[in-house]
Every structure is written in structure tokens, then in C-alpha cells.
Amino acid sequence: MYTKSTSKVVKERREYNTWVANETLEDYSLRYAPRSFRKWSEFLVANTALGGxxxxALEAIGGSLLLSYGFANSFWAILLVGGIIFLSGIPIAYYAAKYNIxxxxLTRGAGFGYIGSTITSLIYASFTFIFFALEAAIMAQALQLYFHLPLALGYILCSVIIIPIVFYGITLINQLQLWTQPIWLGLMITPFLFIINKEPEAISNWVNFAGNSPSGAAFHPILFGAAATVSFSLIAQIGEQVDYLRFLPEKQEHNRVQWWLAVILAxxxxxxxxxxxxxxxxxLASLSINHGISATHAKEPIQMYLTGFADVFADPRVVLSVATLFVLVSQIKINVTNAYAxxxxxxxFFSRLTHSHPGRVVWLIFNVSIALMLMEFGVFETLDIVLGxxxxxxxxxxxxxxxxxxxNKPLxxxxxxxxFKRAYLYNFNPVGFGSMVIASIISIIAFVGCLGAYAQAYAPFLAMGIAFVLSPIIAIATKGKYYIARQNVYRSQKIDPRTLIPCSICEQKYEPADTAYCPVYDGAICSLCCSLDARCHDGCKTNDDDIGSLTLAIARTVFSKKFSPQLGVRLVRFIGIFLLLLGIAAVVFGLVYYHSILKSPTFPINSSADFLGVLLExxxxxxxxxxxGTWLLVLSEESRELAExxxxxxxxxxxxxIEERQRVEEAxxxxxxxxxxxxxxxxxxxSEAIGSLKQTQVQLIQTEKMSSLGQLVAGVAHEINNxxxxxxxxxxxxxxxxxDLLNLIELYRKYYPDPEPEIHQEEEAIDLEFLMEDLPNILSSLKVGAERIQKIVISLRNFSRMDEANLKPVNIHDGIDSTLMILQARLKARPDRPAINVIKEYGDLPEVECYAGQLNQVFMNILSNAIDAIEEKLLDLSQMEVSQSVSTIKIQTEIDRNCYAKITIADNAKGIPPEVQKRLFDPFFTTKPVGKGxxxxxxxxxxxxxxxxxxxxxxxSEMGKGTEFIIEIPIDQKAVKA
Structure with missing residues (x-):
């Protein structure tokens, strides 16, 4: 519930940068990857991820470890760390692919909170530009060797060429990784096959290689731990893998195997x-040393593969060309991934700090620029220090x-x-964030040697173990309180995940997984608009997560009796920011001292002390x-808050x-x-009175008309009936x-076959033979005519229903048949037209409660109009067309809506124009000539x-096809009125 402020935040449409609005470039940064964007197959996504x-740098790390710690320490460190990285990557890859994030x-929702994961974004960003710098430096070394290009210029070139490829995001990166994968694999594997064939002793030399290790090629626990520390830096690579895995299609029965293979392998x-x-x-580093390459250059990948390809090709120029090509392909493949991630x-990182998102492309250039600066400062020479x-x-x-x-989740x-959406998360979750901070501090203290040699060597194991143990401990201690700040409305409603919900800010449509309900704006809001909004001040959540409230609470506790609350808040903010900046500066100075003095074997001790003194000064x-600067920052921030x-x-x-004026205007x-x-x-x-009067007049006319007609029809029927x-x-x-008479004549003829001449003459005169044959036919025809008259009389009585003037149940079909009987003369064929066919499709209707006489008049009116419409249609046809035409009136009855009798009367005349349909039931409106209607x-x-x-x-009615009238009346009038 929105309780932080009573002021209303006015909605205003967010104007996006052109790059941000184009998801082909943006690749849904800052948010979940929707179904509409996951258009690639499992194979293509996995191939792109594996391209990274x-x-x-992997070869460079392996070579550096071998040279520094010998075979046994580097070999087992690489294997052990690889196993740990594999196991830790399984749940991360699964959840990222399942939720497409x-x-x-993923870090936000896995115990770090909305702002807490900002720190991990910085860690991850550091991983990408550090390795970008290492990879670009390796590529620049190859360019220097082949083209004699100075390293400084090579660093710039190797950085700039990556930007256009990454500019178009995964759409172009997919194609690059797909087409370069076979080349890369072929060039990477080929040297090893030839080396093993031509120099089988190389493996023995590698196994016995000591390098600079004090223990030689043998195993030493401290050196093993130091080697593992450097190799452990690769653990963040899983982040780059899931940046692509989030684009996997949804897991279903038909792709279950492919989906799991893609998740695990990629x-x-x-x-x-x-x-x-x-x-x-x-x-390859040990092989290079054996081939006379110095230890300084033996850890450079270009030198490694020059040595390797020397066993493949005899011509040194070909060796240099192929090795350079391999380095360029490998480094472009990885650096597009580094730059993209x-x-x-x-x-x-910056969207949460600044509430602004100028677009992924801006930060692409920013990331490459930082990497270029590191290269110019010589990051490759301090590889083990930086990564450690x-x-x-x-x-x-x-x-x-x-x-x-x-x-935590299984428990x-x-x-x-x-x-992962800001609207439902606390800013900080002590479970993940606290575990990471505590584990990092302890492991760094151990890494710099404050806890002894073994702790220094095994600092990364301490970091992982402490973080892994502290996370469930803190979660249990806090009872999981800081995971969800408020209930997800759309999740509780179980909305179809394929539904698209419009964002009330940017007015674009998103899937439910990418939207939240915002009580401040009183509508749906997409995750990007929610992240970038700086005006709501997290009004959707409680004060438990308000950093300002926490700062005020600390200030009141520490400075309650010494300073005013406002000054106390300033001091708390100042101390926090000041200590953070001091710590960063101390780390920078410490790295300079560590790299420049302690790592320099020729630097004298006194000079070291003097240099340390200079640094302290x-x-x-x-x-x-x-x-x-911190105090000015605190004051400016306070001024901004006061102004806001x-x-x-x-x-x-x-x-x-405005509301008051609106109220007056509304009044x-x-x-x-x-x-x-x-x-x-x-x-x-x-108008209603006039209309009622007209209706009354019409009803009176109709009543009188029906009464007179009924009396006339009933009287005629009665008189004819007797x-x-x-x-x-x-x-x-x-x-x-x-x-009997005819039989008597036959007897006379039998017994008196020769009558008198006079009788014979009379028989001929009256044509006795024909008379005896035709007289029974005449009597039969008279009987048929009498029966026909009887049926007409019955139809007239049924039509008038004078004996059923009250509301009572009747058989609707009898009324329709009676009406058709009366209209039989108009339905029969005439010299100018064929007969009109009546098709009756009667349903199983019960007796319907109605005023039968009036309802029969309705049937009469509609059927008469249908006959008129058909005759009017035939007038427009030629005699041949008339003779070939088939005119029909179709009558259907059925029970509709359980309690209504439905009668449909349809003709195949030429139809009624739409403008006439609108006035069809108006009194005195007719389209017939004067005197005919x-x-x-x-x-x-x-x-x-x-x-x-x-x-x-x-x-x-539809022009050219005909007209149908639909009558629906209740079967039981009392039930409807009730």
C-alpha cells in the first residue's frame, strides 16, 4: 500500500534514447529477455556462449602459473579450481536460463537486494574490462610481431575494432561466433597434434618443468594455493555465459534434452x-622455453602458438601468418563477449545510481575505454597480481x-x-550482500599476508567457504525477511505468461514477468521504467528499506545528545562516504607499492622504505x-534533497x-x-406521452381491426360450416x-338384354355408359371439394381464434399452417411465375402461452411481405430467368435460451436496404406504392x-441474398413477468 507520501505523482511518458528504444541494439539490458526476442535455437545460443x-588469456594464465609455480602446483590447481567452477556454475546457469535473466x-533475487547487487555489477564489470584488456593486449602483441605496430597503437586498434561488432548486440555476435567457430577450433587443436607427433618428449619436459618454483616440479601446498588464487579469477566467466543463455527458448517436452545440453555445456x-x-x-609455455624463448615472452600466447605452429609448417612466414590469424580470431571472439557483457x-550499475539509462552502447564505449587505459598502463605485466x-x-x-x-531456496x-524487479525488492538484503562483504574482507586480509602464509595462499578458498556458509546462516537469522519487500500482484493472480501488459509510463507492452504493479502511478510499470524512476522514492515499499530512515536512526543513536538530528545525518553520511573513498585510495596506493617495490627484485630496502614514506606523504x-570533497558532496546532496x-x-x-479549481468547475x-x-x-x-398516444391509437386501430376481422371471419366460417x-x-x-341404382341397371341388363327400342334410344341419348362411369367420379370430386371447404373453414377459425381470445397455451405450428392455408392462392404457380416453395423445419416445440389470434396476424403480415418481396424481385427478371428461378420461404422453429420459442421466417428475395431496415418497424412507414400498403x-x-x-x-437482411425475420416469445409468460 502506498503510504510514504500523500502527494500525487503525475504520470508523464518516458522519452527514450533512440538506442534504448531499439532492442536490436539494446538486447533488453536491465531486464528479462521476453519470448518475442528469444528467436534463436538452443544450438545457436550455446554456440555463441561457447565462442567466449x-x-x-587462459593460455596466458596457464603459462604464467607454470612459470611461477611449476608443473605439479599449476596442474592440480587448474584441475581443482576447474571442478569448483563447474559445480558452482550449474545452479547459476539453470536459474538464469529458466527465468531468462x-x-x-539473478544476483538481485539471490539474496543481494536491488542496490546490493549494484556492487556485484561493478565487480562483474571489472571482470569484463580486466579480461578485455588482457585479451586486447595479447592481440596487440601479435600485431606488433607481424606488422611491427607499436603496442600503444595496437592497443587502440584492438579496442576500436570491437565496438562496431558489439554495437548490434547478440544479433551480430551470433553470426560472428557461428562462422568463426570452425576456424578457431581447427587452428587451436592442430598444433598440439603435430607437437605430440614430432616432439613426444615435450610432455615429459612439461611434467618435469620447475619454472621459478622453490619446490621445483614437485607439489607444495602454499604454492598450490597461490596458483589456485590466480586460476580462481575465472569464476566470474559464468556471468558472460548466462548473458547469452538467457536467450534460450522456453524449456518444453519436445526440447527438454537440447535445452539441458545447452545449459550445461554452454x-x-x-x-x-x-x-x-x-x-x-x-x-606450450614449457615448449617455448625449451625452444629458447625467454621466460618473459614464453607466457605470451603469440609466442606459444608460434612455437606450436613451427611443427606444423616449415616456412617461418607461414607460421607467423597462421599464428597471428589464430590470435586475431580468438581475441575478437572473446572480446566481443567481454565488451557485450x-x-x-x-x-x-549506473541505472541504479543515476536513474538514467542512455543506452547499452554508451556503456560499451565506456567499458572499452577503461580497458584501453589498463592496457596502456601495462596490465599484462601484472597479470598474476591483478587477477589474484x-x-x-x-x-x-x-x-x-x-x-x-x-x-536457501530448496530449504x-x-x-x-x-x-529481480525493484518494485518488490529491498534495497539491501544482508543474506547475499552481507555474506559477500564479510567473506571479501576476510579473504583480502588473508591475501595480503596478515593471517599467515597458508591463509594468504588459500584466500580464495576462504572467500568461497565463508560466503557459502554465511548465506544460509544469515538467511535463517533474518528468517528470509529481506528477500521480498511486498507481494507481487501479477504473480498472485497467475496471469498467463504470454499476456502483454501496457506500461503506464512508456506505454509499451511487456510480459507479466517484466512488469510490476505501481501504486504510486496506480498502474502497471515495466522493469526499466521502474529502475529509472527517481520521483517515487520507493513509495510502494515500507520504511524498513529506506536508507534515509536507516541513516537517521544511526544519527539519532550515535549523536542523540550532541548534535541536531540533521547534523547527525550529515556526519553519518560523511563518515560512510569518506571511509569508502579512503579505502579505495588506500587500495590504489597499496597496489602501486606492491607492484613497484615489493615485486621489484632489484629495488633496495632503503629505497623501499623511502618510497613507502613518499606514498604516505x-x-x-x-x-x-x-x-x-566528501563534505561538499554531502552538502550538495542535502541541498538537492531539500530542493526536491x-x-x-x-x-x-x-x-x-488545481484540484480546488477543478472542483468549482465541476460544480x-x-x-x-x-x-x-x-x-x-x-x-x-x-415525447413519451406523444409516443404513448400514438401507440394507443395504433393499438386501438389494431384491436378494432382484429376484432372486426375476427368476427367477420368467424361469422363467415360459421355460416359456411353448416x-x-x-x-x-x-x-x-x-x-x-x-x-344401388347403377347396380339395379346392371341387373336389368343381365336379365333383359334386349330392351325395347325406345329404351335403347334413351340410353344412347343420355350416354348411359359414360354416365355410369362418370357419376362415381363426380360424387368423389364433390366429396374432395367439401373436405377442402371444411379445411378452409377450420383454418379461418384457427386464424381468428375468436374462441381463444385470452392468453392460453396453443400449438404455434397450427397457427403457421392456418396462415399458409389462407395464403395458398398466392403461393401457387401463376402464368407469369412459378410456385413459391415453402420449406417447413419445425422443431419439437411445446405449447406456447400467447394470444393466438394476434400472433397469427404477425405471421400473416410477415409471410405476406415475404411473398410481396419475392414477386417484386421476379418483376425485375426476364421471362426465362423467372422460369428458371426458385423462390422459397423457409420457416424454422426451435427452443432458444431454454425458455423461448424462436420462429424464423426467411425468404430469398433481393433483401432490404440498410437505410430502410432502420425504419422498418416505424408506424406508417412503407416502401410500397400508394394503395398497396x-x-x-x-x-x-x-x-x-x-x-x-x-x-x-x-x-x-443482406442485399442480393434475402431477408429473415426472427420472432422470440416466452413459452411461459408468467415465468417471464415474475
């Missing part, structure tokens, strides 16, 4: 290649993440899913400057004034509206008498169906 394992978003499986390449680098890491120090923090980070995924201490005034608070107050006052509008409504109501009442019954009843006797038939029918029977009468 081409980096020759990068390493930063996720933690990268270390298989990494371990092999480190061992291969160590092997770094752009994502810096985007995440860095590995302690990286291992603590990965150890805390893995512990949360494999211990139910942390949520089973990964929640520089550090002291720098501390003062840092303090002044004042602006919020002014905005609130302005909003209140005026309401008064005006009320007056308009009164006029409209009076006008409506008058003589017809008399005739029909006597026809039986006449037939009997006639047959009054316009009352359908109007009366509409009133009979709707008002008398509480039913529905509607018309559907």
Missing part, C-alpha cells in the same frame, strides 16, 4: 574448454549466489523463484582533499489549487448539467343410392411481439 571460451538480475561446461586451454598454455554490467586480488571478491560474490540457489528460506594530503522536497511541496500546493458543470437534464427530462416525458357439413354428410347417402403491418407486429408477448422481433 576462445580467449587466450542475466547475472545481475553454462558451467565452458570450464572444460577453460581447463584444457590453461593446461595447453602451460604445455561489460556494457550490460555498466548499464545495470580480484579473485577474492569475485569468488565471495559467486559463493553467496550459489549458496542461496542450492541451499524454503528464500523464495523459490527469482524476483602523498596519501595524507590526498585524505584531506578527499574529506573536503521544496519542489514537492510546491507541486502539492499547485495540485491542491458549475454539474449545475449546468442538472438544468440540461431537467429540460431533457421534460422533453422526454412529452351447409358444407349438410352437403358433406348427404354425399355419403347420395353415393350409396347412386351405386399502410405501413402498419410490421409496426403492429412489433408491438404484438414485444409489448403484448414480452418477446423480440428483429430483422436480418
Amino acid at each position: 571460451t576462445s580467449f587466450l 542475466d547475472i545481475d538480475l 553454462g558451467p561446461g565452458w570450464i572444460f574448454f577453460g581447463t584444457a586451454k590453461q593446461l595447453g598454455g602451460a604445455f 561489460g556494457s550490460l554490467a555498466w548499464s545495470n 586480488l580480484y579473485s577474492n571478491v569475485a569468488i565471495a560474490w559467486i559463493g553467496a549466489v550459489v549458496a542461496d540457489l542450492v541451499i 524454503g528460506i528464500s523464495p523459490s523463484y527469482i524476483e 602523498l596519501y595524507a594530503p590526498l585524505s584531506v582533499l578527499i574529506g573536503m 522536497a521544496e519542489l514537492d511541496r510546491q507541486n502539492l500546493q499547485l495540485q491542491q489549487e 458549475m458543470q454539474l449545475l449546468t448539467s442538472e438544468l440540461e437534464h431537467r429540460v431533457e427530462d421534460r422533453t422526454k416525458e412529452l 351447409p358444407v357439413n349438410f352437403i358433406y354428410g348427404n354425399l355419403v347417402h347420395v353415393g350409396t343410392y347412386t351405386q 399502410t405501413g402498419m403491418g410490421l409496426s403492429i407486429s412489433f408491438q404484438v411481439v414485444k409489448e403484448i408477448h414480452n418477446g423480440i422481433l428483429k430483422c436480418n
Whole structure:
């Protein structure tokens, strides 16, 4: 619930940088990768991810370890660390691929919190530019050897050529990795095959290589730990792998095997290649030494592969060309990955600090620029120092993440899913963040030698072990309180994950996994808009996570009786920032001292002490400057907050004034509206009265008409019925008498075959033979005619229903049949047209409660109009077309909506124009010529169906196809009225 502020935050559409809006360039940095963007196959994604394992820094690390610590220490360190990296990478790769998020978003939801993961983004970004610098330096060494290009210029060239490729993100990187993979694999494996064939003793030389190790080629626990420290720096490479794995398609039954293979091989499986390449680098370094290469250059990959390709090609120029090509391909493959991953890491880091996202491409250039600066400072010469120090923090980070995924989540201490959106996370979660900080501090103290030689050698193991153990301990101690700040509304509603939800800020549509409900803006908000918003001040969450409240609480506790609360807050902020900056400066000075003095074997002790004194003398005034800068930063930040608070107050006052004016305007509008409504109501009442009067007139006319017609029809039917019954009843006797007379004549002919001439003449005169044959036929025809008259009389009585004037159940079908009987003369064929076919599709209707006479009149009106429409259609046709045409009226009945009888009467005439359909049921509206229609038939029918029977009468018509009228009336009128 939104409780932090009573002021309303006005929504305003976020204007994006052109690069940010183009996801082909942006690759959904800062957010989840949606289904619409995951368009690549498992193989292509895995191939792209594995393309990052081409980096020759692995060979350089292997060679450096061999030269520094000998075979046994470097070999077992590489294998052990490789196994640990593989095991730690499995849960990270699985969760990243399952939830389609990068390493930063995974870290957020795995115990670090929204701001807490910012530190890990910086660690990860450092990993990318450090290794970018190492890889570009290796490439520059190859260019120097082949083209004699100075290293300084080579560093620039090797950095700049990466930017255009990474500019278009994974779309172009996919293609690059796909096409270069066969070349890289072939060139990497070929030298080893030829070396083993031509120089089998090289393996023995490698196994017995001592390098600079005090223990020679034998194993030494301290040297083993030191070697493992450098190799451990590769643990952060899993972050680059999942940057690509997040684009895997969704796991389903049909792709389950491919999906798991891609996750394992391209996720933690990268270390298989990494371990092999480190061992291969160590092997090539020993081979280079045996071929006369100095120890300084033997750890350079270009020198390693020059030695290797020398066994493949006889011509030195070919060897140099192929080795250079291999180095260039390998380094471009890895540095596009380093640069891409770094752009994502810096985007995440600065978006949370500045609430601004100028685009991934900006941070791509920033990352490459830092790497270029490191190269110019000679990062390759201090490879073991840089990686050894860095590995302690990286291992603590990965150890805390893995512990949360494999211990806390299965135990139910942390949520089973990964929640990465700012709206639902605390800024800091002590589980992961606290574990990483404590483990990093202890391991760095051990690494610099403060805890003894063994602790120094095994500092990375301390970092991982402490982080891995502390994570569940802190989670249990805090009861998992700091994982989720508030409930995810969309998750609890179980919305279809394929649904697209519009963001109320940027107005673009996103999947539910990428959106949150924002009570400040009172609507959905995408994860990017949520990350970049600086105006809401986390109003959706409680004060437990407010850093300002925490600072104020510390200030009140420490300075409660000595300073004002505001000054206390300033002091707390100053101390925190000042100590952080002092620590960073101390680390920088310590590295300079460590690299320049302690690592220089020719530097005298006194000079070392003097140099340390100079550093301390520089550090002291720098501390003062840092303090002044920190105080100015605190004051400027406080001024900004005060200005923002004042602006919020002014905005609130302005909003209140606007709301007050809006209320006055609404009151005026309401008064005006009320007056308009009164006029409209009076006008409506008058219109309704006039309409009611017209309807009453129509009903009176109809009632009188129906009454007169009914009485007339009933009277005629009654008068006709008596003589017809008399005739029909006597026809039986006449037939009997006639047959008797005919039989008597036959007897006379039998016994008096020769009558008198006069009788014979009379027989001929009256044509006795024909008379005896035709008289029975005449009597039969008279009987048929009498029966026909009886049926007509019954139809007239059924149609008029004078004996059923009240509401009562009747058989609807009888009424329809009676109407058709009356209209039979109009349906029969005529000289100018064929007969009109009536198709009856009667359903199983029960008796319907209705006013049968009035309903029959409705049938009469609709059927008469249908016949008129068909005859009008035939008038427009030629005689031949008329003779070939088939005219039909189709009548269907069925039960609709369980309690309604539905009667559909359709014709195949030419249809009713749309403008006529609108006025079809208006009184006195007709399209027929004068004298042929009054316009009352359908109007009366509409009133009979709707008002008398509480039913529905509607018309559907399409020009050229015909018209259908649909009548729906309740089967039980009492049930409808109830």
C-alpha cells in the first residue's frame, strides 16, 4: 500500500534514447529477455556462449602459473579450481536460463537486494574490462610481431575494432561466433597434434618443468594455493555465459534434452574448454622455453602458438601468418563477449545510481575505454597480481549466489523463484550482500599476508567457504525477511505468461514477468521504467528499506545528545562516504607499492622504505582533499534533497489549487448539467406521452381491426360450416343410392338384354355408359371439394381464434399452417411465375402461452411481405430467368435460451436496404406504392411481439441474398413477468 507520501505523482511518458528504444541494439539490458526476442535455437545460443571460451588469456594464465609455480602446483590447481567452477556454475546457469535473466538480475533475487547487487555489477564489470584488456593486449602483441605496430597503437586498434561488432548486440555476435567457430577450433587443436607427433618428449619436459618454483616440479601446498588464487579469477566467466543463455527458448517436452545440453555445456561446461586451454598454455609455455624463448615472452600466447605452429609448417612466414590469424580470431571472439557483457554490467550499475539509462552502447564505449587505459598502463605485466586480488571478491560474490540457489531456496528460506524487479525488492538484503562483504574482507586480509602464509595462499578458498556458509546462516537469522519487500500482484493472480501488459509510463507492452504493479502511478510499470524512476522514492515499499530512515536512526543513536538530528545525518553520511573513498585510495596506493617495490627484485630496502614514506606523504594530503570533497558532496546532496522536497511541496500546493479549481468547475458543470437534464427530462416525458398516444391509437386501430376481422371471419366460417357439413354428410347417402341404382341397371341388363327400342334410344341419348362411369367420379370430386371447404373453414377459425381470445397455451405450428392455408392462392404457380416453395423445419416445440389470434396476424403480415418481396424481385427478371428461378420461404422453429420459442421466417428475395431496415418497424412507414400498403403491418407486429408477448422481433437482411425475420416469445409468460 502506498503510504510514504500523500502527494500525487503525475504520470508523464518516458522519452527514450533512440538506442534504448531499439532492442536490436539494446538486447533488453536491465531486464528479462521476453519470448518475442528469444528467436534463436538452443544450438545457436550455446554456440555463441561457447565462442567466449576462445580467449587466450587462459593460455596466458596457464603459462604464467607454470612459470611461477611449476608443473605439479599449476596442474592440480587448474584441475581443482576447474571442478569448483563447474559445480558452482550449474545452479547459476539453470536459474538464469529458466527465468531468462542475466547475472545481475539473478544476483538481485539471490539474496543481494536491488542496490546490493549494484556492487556485484561493478565487480562483474571489472571482470569484463580486466579480461578485455588482457585479451586486447595479447592481440596487440601479435600485431606488433607481424606488422611491427607499436603496442600503444595496437592497443587502440584492438579496442576500436570491437565496438562496431558489439554495437548490434547478440544479433551480430551470433553470426560472428557461428562462422568463426570452425576456424578457431581447427587452428587451436592442430598444433598440439603435430607437437605430440614430432616432439613426444615435450610432455615429459612439461611434467618435469620447475619454472621459478622453490619446490621445483614437485607439489607444495602454499604454492598450490597461490596458483589456485590466480586460476580462481575465472569464476566470474559464468556471468558472460548466462548473458547469452538467457536467450534460450522456453524449456518444453519436445526440447527438454537440447535445452539441458545447452545449459550445461554452454553454462558451467565452458570450464572444460577453460581447463584444457590453461593446461595447453602451460604445455606450450614449457615448449617455448625449451625452444629458447625467454621466460618473459614464453607466457605470451603469440609466442606459444608460434612455437606450436613451427611443427606444423616449415616456412617461418607461414607460421607467423597462421599464428597471428589464430590470435586475431580468438581475441575478437572473446572480446566481443567481454565488451557485450561489460556494457550490460555498466548499464545495470549506473541505472541504479543515476536513474538514467542512455543506452547499452554508451556503456560499451565506456567499458572499452577503461580497458584501453589498463592496457596502456601495462596490465599484462601484472597479470598474476591483478587477477589474484580480484579473485577474492569475485569468488565471495559467486559463493553467496550459489549458496542461496542450492541451499536457501530448496530449504524454503528464500523464495523459490527469482524476483529481480525493484518494485518488490529491498534495497539491501544482508543474506547475499552481507555474506559477500564479510567473506571479501576476510579473504583480502588473508591475501595480503596478515593471517599467515597458508591463509594468504588459500584466500580464495576462504572467500568461497565463508560466503557459502554465511548465506544460509544469515538467511535463517533474518528468517528470509529481506528477500521480498511486498507481494507481487501479477504473480498472485497467475496471469498467463504470454499476456502483454501496457506500461503506464512508456506505454509499451511487456510480459507479466517484466512488469510490476505501481501504486504510486496506480498502474502497471515495466522493469526499466521502474529502475529509472527517481520521483517515487520507493513509495510502494515500507520504511524498513529506506536508507534515509536507516541513516537517521544511526544519527539519532550515535549523536542523540550532541548534535541536531540533521547534523547527525550529515556526519553519518560523511563518515560512510569518506571511509569508502579512503579505502579505495588506500587500495590504489597499496597496489602501486606492491607492484613497484615489493615485486621489484632489484629495488633496495632503503629505497623501499623511502618510497613507502613518499606514498604516505602523498596519501595524507590526498585524505584531506578527499574529506573536503566528501563534505561538499554531502552538502550538495542535502541541498538537492531539500530542493526536491521544496519542489514537492510546491507541486502539492499547485495540485491542491488545481484540484480546488477543478472542483468549482465541476460544480458549475454539474449545475449546468442538472438544468440540461431537467429540460431533457421534460422533453422526454412529452415525447413519451406523444409516443404513448400514438401507440394507443395504433393499438386501438389494431384491436378494432382484429376484432372486426375476427368476427367477420368467424361469422363467415360459421355460416359456411353448416351447409358444407349438410352437403358433406348427404354425399355419403347420395353415393350409396347412386351405386344401388347403377347396380339395379346392371341387373336389368343381365336379365333383359334386349330392351325395347325406345329404351335403347334413351340410353344412347343420355350416354348411359359414360354416365355410369362418370357419376362415381363426380360424387368423389364433390366429396374432395367439401373436405377442402371444411379445411378452409377450420383454418379461418384457427386464424381468428375468436374462441381463444385470452392468453392460453396453443400449438404455434397450427397457427403457421392456418396462415399458409389462407395464403395458398398466392403461393401457387401463376402464368407469369412459378410456385413459391415453402420449406417447413419445425422443431419439437411445446405449447406456447400467447394470444393466438394476434400472433397469427404477425405471421400473416410477415409471410405476406415475404411473398410481396419475392414477386417484386421476379418483376425485375426476364421471362426465362423467372422460369428458371426458385423462390422459397423457409420457416424454422426451435427452443432458444431454454425458455423461448424462436420462429424464423426467411425468404430469398433481393433483401432490404440498410437505410430502410432502420425504419422498418416505424408506424406508417412503407416502401410500397400508394394503395398497396399502410405501413402498419410490421409496426403492429412489433408491438404484438414485444409489448403484448414480452418477446423480440428483429430483422436480418443482406442485399442480393434475402431477408429473415426472427420472432422470440416466452413459452411461459408468467415465468417471464415474475
